[in-house]
Amino acid sequence: MLLQKIHHAAIICSDYAGSKAFYCDILGLPVLDENYRPERDSWKLDLGLPDGGQIELFSFPDVPKRASRPEACGLRHLAFAVADLDACVCTLTGAEVDVEPIRIDPFTGARFTFFADPDGLPLELYEVLGK
Template sequence: MLPIKQVHHIAIICSNYERSKWFYTQVLGFTIVQEVYREARQSYKLDLAINGLYQIELFSFPSPPPRPSHPESCGLRHLAFAVTDIDSAVSWLQSCQVTPEAIRVDECTGKRFTFFADPDGLPLELYEM
């Protein structure tokens, strides 16, 4: 068996670096660990942390092709983030002009969750713990 310890990071490619940087830091509240401009690739790489843990790499590239989110297809479906109070999290998103779906209840766990999208339409989920 492969001795995997944990998920190290999630890489996201965005179409508008400044817009996505603002969304992930100001709306979702991730902190910047490191920001690097890679001139040879004309690309930014922004390392982001959630509660002090390095989790997300945000990349920009010139003219990346769009990724369809609907209809659902093979591959990564969405990223889910744990919250303790989904009602206040939804209120925060709405105050930032982000429109989440209606809160639903997971039929398997009884926990509440909702979906919303990042600036490029990447499906994101809040899951109440």
Template sequence: MQLQRIHHVAIIATDYERSKEFYTEVLGLRVIAEHYRAERRSYKLDLALPDGGQLELFSFPSPPPRPSRPEAAGLRHLAFAVADVEAALAELRGRGVAVEEIRVDEYTGKRFAFFADPDDLPIELYEV
């Protein structure tokens, strides 16, 4: 087996329309497909990432809460590469998104910062 790249990341939203707007309008991801699955009372939205990867956004009735603190067991955070973290944060602030201060990776010297999606999922912007 030879892994090539991450194909997709799946996220379950508590408010599908609010999260759909966040990922498409605020983050600018392009919709590939959207399906309503009546038997599950669930939406599945496929979003394109610039590198060919995908983000899948799901809705389910009454999903159980999950801790989102960065040190909770499980997926720690979602990270996107950006050319200029400061410019990206300014754009997010302009769209009303609260962002954390820029930090510097102690091992690589690269700049990064965090913000959260509508369900408080931590998202990182990492300068490459």
């Protein structure tokens, strides 16, 4: 088996309109496709990333809360590579998104920070220079 890359990450949200606005308007992800599935009372929104990867945003009625803190077993967070961490932090704080202080990865020397989506899903911005 030869895995090539991550094709998509699927996120289930509690407030479809609010999460759609967060991922599209604040994070700037373009809508690739949007479908309502009446048999599941569920929206599925496909959002594009510049490298061809995707975020699938789902809504379902009465979803249980996800354990994020303390950190739970399973997927820890979703990280996005960025070229200018300071500019991204300014965009987020300008949209009144709480952003943790910027830290330095002790192994790579790269700068990174964390913030959360409207449901508290941990998201990371990881600065990748010279790419």
